[in-house]
Amino acid sequence: MFKQGFGEFKYYVGINSLSQIATRQDRVCVLNILGGESKDVTPVGHVYSGGNVVFGTSPGRSGQVLETSLGDVPVYNSVREGMQAGHRFNCGVVYLPPSAARDGVAELIRVNPELNKIFIVTEKLSVHDAREIRAMGQQNGIDIFGGNSLGVADAWNEVRIGGALGGDNPAEALKKGSIAILSNSGNFTTTIATYLRMAGWGTTTAISSGKDIYIHYAAPEFAFALANDARSKAAVLYAEPGGHYELEADFNKPVVACVVGRWKARLTRAVGHAGAMAGGDDDAGAKEQWFMAKFGVDGIFTPENPVFSARGAVVTNIAHIPMALTAVMRENATRPDFPPEGSLALKPWFASTRGISLPAALDLPVVEAVAPYNEQIALLNRQVGTVFPRQTLKDASGASQLDPKTQVASLNGVTMLDAAQNPLETNIALALVHEAGGDNDRALVNAAVGSFLNLHGTPVLVAAQASREDGNAPNAVMAAAACLIGPRRVEPARRAVRFLVDAFAGAGLKTALDEEFDFGGVVPDEAMRGVLVGKKEDAEAAALLAGLRERGARSVFVRYLESLGRHPTADGVLAAISATLAWGPLMRKRISLLSVENLPWGIKLVGTLLGASVPANQHEAGRFCGVSNEEILGRRSLTEVAYLGLLGQEPRPEDLFVFQTLIGLLLTNGPGAISIQGVKGAVSADGPETPERVQLNKALVGFLSHSGYAHGGNGYEGIAFLLDQFRDADLNDPGDSGHGLDLKALAVRYTEVYAQYKSNRKTAGSLDIQKIPGVNHPVFKDKPVNHDPREVFIWDLMLDRGEYNVFHDYYRALVQALFDAGVSRTVYCVNIDAVIAALLLKMLWQPYRSGACPAAALETAAFTLFLYARMIGSLAEADDHLNRGRNMDTRTPASQCKFVA
Amino acid sequence: MQVTGMLHGAKLLQFAGFPTSEVLGPAASEGEIKDLIARHGSVFVKPVFKGGVGKKGKAGLLGRAKDLQTALKEKERLYFAEHRVGNNFYKANGVTFEGAVPAEHEVYFSITDSTRFRAPTMTLTHHGGVDIEEIDKSLVASIPFDPLTGLKAFVVANALTELKAPKQIISPLVQQLPKLWELFHNFGMTTLELNPIRMRADRQGRLTPVACDFKCGFDRDDPRWGRLNLPSDLFAVDYSDFEQEINQLRTYQGQSDVYVINPAGTILAPTFGGGANSLVTEMLGDNAIISSDFGGNPPYEKMREVARICFKHWLRQTNVLFIIGGKSNNTDIFETFRAMADALREHFSAHGPTPLHVVVGRGGPNLIRGMGAMRDTLEALGVPYHIFGFDSDMSEVVGFARQIDEWMKAGGRDQIAASLKNARAAA
Numbered sequence A: 001m002f003k004q005g006f007g008e009f010k011y012y013v014g015i016n017s018l019s020q021i022a023t024r025q026d027r028v029c030v031l032n033i034l035g036g037e038s039k040d041v042t043p044v045g046h047v048y049s050g051g052n053v054v055f056g057t058s059p060g061r062s063g064q065v066l067e068t069s070l071g072d073v074p075v076y077n078s079v080r081e082g083m084q085a086g087h088r089f090n091c092g093v094v095y096l097p098p099s100a101a102r103d104g105v106a107e108l109i110r111v112n113p114e115l116n117k118i119f120i121v122t123e124k125l126s127v128h129d130a131r132e133i134r135a136m137g138q139q140n141g142i143d144i145f146g147g148n149s150l151g152v153a154d155a156w157n158e159v160r161i162g163g164a165l166g167g168d169n170p171a172e173a174l175k176k177g178s179i180a181i182l183s184n185s186g187n188f189t190t191t192i193a194t195y196l197r198m199a200g201w202g203t204t205t206a207i208s209s210g211k212d213i214y215i216h217y218a219a220p221e222f223a224f225a226l227a228n229d230a231r232s233k234a235a236v237l238y239a240e241p242g243g244h245y246e247l248e249a250d251f252n253k254p255v256v257a258c259v260v261g262r263w264k265a266r267l268t269r270a271v272g273h274a275g276a277m278a279g280g281d282d283d284a285g286a287k288e289q290w291f292m293a294k295f296g297v298d299g300i301f302t303p304e305n306p307v308f309s310a311r312g313a314v315v316t317n318i319a320h321i322p323m324a325l326t327a328v329m330r331e332n333a334t335r336p337d338f339p340p341e342g343s344l345a346l347k348p349w350f351a352s353t354r355g356i357s358l359p360a361a362l363d364l365p366v367v368e369a370v371a372p373y374n375e376q377i378a379l380l381n382r383q384v385g386t387v388f389p390r391q392t393l394k395d396a397s398g399a400s401q402l403d404p405k406t407q408v409a410s411l412n413g414v415t416m417l418d419a420a421q422n423p424l425e426t427n428i429a430l431a432l433v434h435e436a437g438g439d440n441d442r443a444l445v446n447a448a449v450g451s452f453l454n455l456h457g458t459p460v461l462v463a464a465q466a467s468r469e470d471g472n473a474p475n476a477v478m479a480a481a482a483c484l485i486g487p488r489r490v491e492p493a494r495r496a497v498r499f500l501v502d503a504f505a506g507a508g509l510k511t512a513l514d515e516e517f518d519f520g521g522v523v524p525d526e527a528m529r530g531v532l533v534g535k536k537e538d539a540e541a542a543a544l545l546a547g548l549r550e551r552g553a554r555s556v557f558v559r560y561l562e563s564l565g566r567h568p569t570a571d572g573v574l575a576a577i578s579a580t581l582a583w584g585p586l587m588r589k590r591i592s593l594l595s596v597e598n599l600p601w602g603i604k605l606v607g608t609l610l611g612a613s614v615p616a617n618q619h620e621a622g623r624f625c626g627v628s629n630e631e632i633l634g635r636r637s638l639t640e641v642a643y644l645g646l647l648g649q650e651p652r653p654e655d656l657f658v659f660q661t662l663i664g665l666l667l668t669n670g671p672g673a674i675s676i677q678g679v680k681g682a683v684s685a686d687g688p689e690t691p692e693r694v695q696l697n698k699a700l701v702g703f704l705s706h707s708g709y710a711h712g713g714n715g716y717e718g719i720a721f722l723l724d725q726f727r728d729a730d731l732n733d734p735g736d737s738g739h740g741l742d743l744k745a746l747a748v749r750y751t752e753v754y755a756q757y758k759s760n761r762k763t764a765g766s767l768d769i770q771k772i773p774g775v776n777h778p779v780f781k782d783k784p785v786n787h788d789p790r791e792v793f794i795w796d797l798m799l800d801r802g803e804y805n806v807f808h809d810y811y812r813a814l815v816q817a818l819f820d821a822g823v824s825r826t827v828y829c830v831n832i833d834a835v836i837a838a839l840l841l842k843m844l845w846q847p848y849r850s851g852a853c854p855a856a857a858l859e860t861a862a863f864t865l866f867l868y869a870r871m872i873g874s875l876a877e878a879d880d881h882l883n884r885g886r887n888m889d890t891r892t893p894a895s896q897c898k899f900v901a
Numbered sequence B: 001m002q003v004t005g006m007l008h009g010a011k012l013l014q015f016a017g018f019p020t021s022e023v024l025g026p027a028a029s030e031g032e033i034k035d036l037i038a039r040h041g042s043v044f045v046k047p048v049f050k051g052g053v054g055k056k057g058k059a060g061l062l063g064r065a066k067d068l069q070t071a072l073k074e075k076e077r078l079y080f081a082e083h084r085v086g087n088n089f090y091k092a093n094g095v096t097f098e099g100a101v102p103a104e105h106e107v108y109f110s111i112t113d114s115t116r117f118r119a120p121t122m123t124l125t126h127h128g129g130v131d132i133e134e135i136d137k138s139l140v141a142s143i144p145f146d147p148l149t150g151l152k153a154f155v156v157a158n159a160l161t162e163l164k165a166p167k168q169i170i171s172p173l174v175q176q177l178p179k180l181w182e183l184f185h186n187f188g189m190t191t192l193e194l195n196p197i198r199m200r201a202d203r204q205g206r207l208t209p210v211a212c213d214f215k216c217g218f219d220r221d222d223p224r225w226g227r228l229n230l231p232s233d234l235f236a237v238d239y240s241d242f243e244q245e246i247n248q249l250r251t252y253q254g255q256s257d258v259y260v261i262n263p264a265g266t267i268l269a270p271t272f273g274g275g276a277n278s279l280v281t282e283m284l285g286d287n288a289i290i291s292s293d294f295g296g297n298p299p300y301e302k303m304r305e306v307a308r309i310c311f312k313h314w315l316r317q318t319n320v321l322f323i324i325g326g327k328s329n330n331t332d333i334f335e336t337f338r339a340m341a342d343a344l345r346e347h348f349s350a351h352g353p354t355p356l357h358v359v360v361g362r363g364g365p366n367l368i369r370g371m372g373a374m375r376d377t378l379e380a381l382g383v384p385y386h387i388f389g390f391d392s393d394m395s396e397v398v399g400f401a402r403q404i405d406e407w408m409k410a411g412g413r414d415q416i417a418a419s420l421k422n423a424r425a426a427a
Helices: A038-048 A077-083 A098-111 A126-140 A186-198 A219-228 A262-266 A284-295 A318-331 A372-383 A425-432 A439-450 A459-471 A474-482 A487-506 A528-531 A539-551 A557-562 A570-587 A593-612 A629-632 A638-647 A655-667 A674-686 A696-705 A714-725 A743-763 A788-799 A806-820 A830-849 A856-884 B006-015 B030-040 B068-078 B153-162 B165-178 B179-186 B223-228 B239-249 B274-287 B300-317 B331-350 B367-381 B392-427
Strands: A028-031 A053-057 A073-078 A090-095 A117-120 A143-145 A152-154 A159-161 A178-183 A203-208 A235-237 A255-259 A314-317 A347-353 A400-402 A409-411 B001-004 B043-047 B063-065 B082-085 B089-090 B095-099 B106-114 B119-125 B141-144 B189-201 B207-211 B214-218 B257-260 B290-295 B321-327 B357-362 B387-390
Touching: A028 A077, A038 A053, A038 A073, A038 A159, A038 A593, A053 A077, A073 A152, A077 A098, A077 B082, A090 A098, A090 A347, A090 B331, A090 B392, A098 A117, A098 A126, A098 B357, A117 B089, A126 A143, A126 A178, A126 A474, A126 B119, A126 B179, A126 B387, A143 A314, A143 B239, A159 A347, A159 B095, A178 A186, A178 A219, A178 B153, A186 A203, A186 A318, A186 B321, A219 A235, A219 B239, A235 A284, A255 A284, A255 B095, A255 B207, A255 B223, A284 A314, A314 A318, A347 A557, A347 B043, A347 B367, A372 B367, A400 A474, A400 A856, A400 B331, A409 A425, A425 A593, A425 B106, A439 A539, A439 A570, A439 A593, A439 B141, A459 A593, A474 A856, A474 B223, A487 A528, A487 A557, A487 A593, A487 B119, A528 A570, A539 A570, A539 A788, A557 A570, A570 A593, A570 B290, A593 A638, A593 A696, A593 A856, A593 B141, A629 B089, A638 A655, A638 A830, A655 A788, A655 A856, A674 A696, A696 A856, A714 A806, A714 A830, A743 A806, A743 B006, A788 A806, A788 A830, A788 B082, A806 A830, A830 B257, A856 B214, B001 B006, B006 B179, B006 B207, B006 B214, B030 B043, B030 B068, B030 B095, B063 B068, B068 B095, B106 B179, B119 B153, B119 B179, B141 B153, B141 B290, B179 B189, B239 B257, B239 B300, B274 B321, B274 B392, B321 B392, B331 B357, B331 B367, B357 B367, B387 B392
Parallel strands: A028 A053, A028 A090, A053 A073, A090 A117, A117 A143, A178 A203, A178 A235, A235 A255, A255 A314, B321 B357, B357 B387
Antiparallel strands: A152 A159, A152 A203, A347 B387, A400 A409, B001 B214, B043 B063, B043 B095, B082 B089, B106 B119, B106 B189, B119 B141, B189 B207, B189 B214, B257 B290
């Protein structure tokens, strides 16, 4: 039932010599030429082969072309259409999906009588289809290679057909020589050719046979064609378990056989190559025996125990192939084709031990890669910072997330519970450069942000005050200020920081605190020099530099600025501080260059908005909230000054801790929060794919417009509740555990009121029962006694510090009283809103009691504090969306929108 | 993906119109069992194993009962029977009751694809009922045939003639056996074995072949077996949760084959290419958690998902994340490395850092961009690494990964954990 071909096979074989497998005369038609894989691979093979692809097919795409550097390859709907257009070919390449491959083979065979070879690249062909493909090929006298093959390549003819052997640069692996390769693995076909080159052996024909159950061009016919190929002096075979192909092969030239896969005897089903299944009489052990019998050897060749004969050697490790081949060929009085081109010794191209001391044998030094990879690595090393892949960031964030189990949010990898233990300035660094930094960073942030607080005499203050006087809430007041910190205002500082980063990266700066670093080679052009320094002293710059000196802040960039011989500008100093803060994270690839460029803007926005939140009468020439500018720049922490601005009084240490804890807790609540949606919408609408057009100040306006007394004011809801409960209580200091109040009685009193309210509502038939602010949580419920882990954390944290909060204590008494009275089925948790309210009220109690802060002002203060915290989280979110997002990616498809009537 | 035994085998054979013994499943009532014994004189009680399990008879896992009491006793003995074949351990869950088929002749029949003939091949002998390997080769016919025309009656007739089979069995087998080709070929099978087929005589002495045991293997890459509507859990036992998750990503574009080698291993080795998979897993031995092949140029999204699943299941216990492959031909190194790096970054963000040393060995298109993406991520995460090019001996790279693993076990892991903690504290 099969055509008669060459040799005495029980089946058709049309290849007489390996030299006929891939020739310069072969003309190729590629099925599914525009498919994902073919469109990358086919042009490379086409060019390598001098233009062997005459046309391709892709149903429905007739008239299109596949572009190559040798000209366009035409595409037709079908093979018949291509042939009717006058094309002729003898090789078909099948890049079709598995369900279509068999039909593709049938099409090639039926339509083209001149066809004599088919190469099937398709993986995961069903055995059913492979059976029928085999039969079709046999009946019609067609040689088939594959399936699951990466095709064939001939280094003498410089031809590659039907796959990607040699990758995107076939000449790199395939050098003309005397060794033929037949490999069950496509990857190893190339890898073996590469290894052979290292030892001085080139190749003739390399065949990736595939490793399906049906291997259409296999070892027996390879051995036959090898014998008839004058160019090939020997062969390398790479064989995996499964199939009797190698058993039937009759070699008359030397062969090194690599048999891998003994471990597969342990498997109960196939992994990797489909036919590579263990068991039976064709496993790896059996194959080793077949080859040993053919070569007349009694063991496996290893460097330690080289067992070989003139007929061949068996190895079980592909790295031993070159050595085995050289040994076998020496027995045949044959020397390598050319001098060895390298060694296979371990050569790390990149390595880092992160300062951990490895044993000497493992601490391998980085070795320069072979050309052209060394140049590519050098180029890569010149890039600083990371680049994030862009994706749709609707309801997604790379900056913040909310753990659904614990409900604890985190910002740039730091949980809000940890952030709550850091001062405001640390959290600003965390948001803007992704790392909280150390003392030096805090000094830099305190001075830099502090320098923007006092807005005396600026239009920003006028705008903010006008907004305030028009009765706007604090968010609208701050938004009025944000609108005036536009791109032009920060443009010089952004340019300057970019210059500093590029120049110092080029100069090889490792750490921004390097006191010894020689920046002699960093020379700005005149325009940049004009940005960094000026002829006259810049008072703002001088004050900031004085502040930095007083704080003992170190910075190679500030040092550089001062070395330029003129007076540093305010923009120059801001850029130098920004570069210092960003340097470590940038070098550690935690942030992008884009983030660093925007850093001066972020710093300026934080300082300005904090300042704008404070009424105009607190901004005086040289003083802010009664504190001199020098003191703010040189000594005060930002946390202190922000507290002062918000509450108008100097904080006690315990107040300061409560303040920073609240800021930390409120930094973010994940990308789903309305405020963050506002930020992301603003960035998305500007188009982050053109980052220079995105306005950071507008992103903050987005946040500010998306917050309000409902979102941002819920701390006050709890405060109002607590004020009501403690209305008649004679409480002087909420931090004094000896307050003398009977909290349990207080809780029982409210419980009775609430139980009555609930009962009345039910009697009235209403299920709309108001919940108690700060009590219960949709996630932390259903246990006999429930806890919000965030509340527990703060409780324990304060306990450890020896600090007491009567309001927090009251909440704990309340949930117990609700349960004891049967109002709740379980002991509800005290949730994080209650904690925030309790902390806020503790902090505000004294001003409230003294009358300095009336009840209405409490609400504004609570809301403003939320704005302080979330502003910082928003900047992190804006930076993230800017780096990773796509244009308009936050919109909702119309199909998901609803009309309501 | 194998099915053995008559519980499901009988249904499949009935689908092809091939006579079978009468079978009751584990849920059979005592009345039904009693009736079955009454009809057939006796029943065989066999344990039900999922997947392909052989040599049950030799292991004494076959009961025969001529009365209900014995049948129930055998059911109790075999219901949860345990069976070891080679390295594999199986546990039964249920029994079948199969009506005995008295017969003089037992026939062995199978169809499979022979790599010697490179064609579907029928194996047939009338000396069946025992393992085929135990029968003298001269008494067995192995006949390849053309898949385009299928197994034809004349092929069976010629084989039986050459085997000098008793005349009375030839005609019924020639009529019935070709039906099995339809079942084999059209429903995605790779092997089909009936042993024994017992030749049951009717009142006139005419013989009918009755399949009394069944074994078949299905081709995972052939959707045709889906037409059989087999119970969805029939093959599920073959896969761990991890493998199941990865398998859901299995498409023709990019491999995603995994096998859990040692759930307590310490080297997690995403491997690219079947050849690398064989080499690497062989050298890593029990240190490897999984054996995998993720080659075949997987797109970014798929690779990231595969890596995400791997990390979710195994990263916590991993000492060495070992990304290894040869010099790829078409797998884009940038896409695959970027995907794995992003998955690692996401894992660290979601679950916190875990002490890890990353060893990479790879070559291929977009190599340096890919290595750069991986390096940058590892730098950002504070994870130590060694990245080798394709000019380093792959087996030496495997050896290096093993040595790092040993060092990690001997205190290195603690050092890295401390370093990660410090990095976080500093941050």
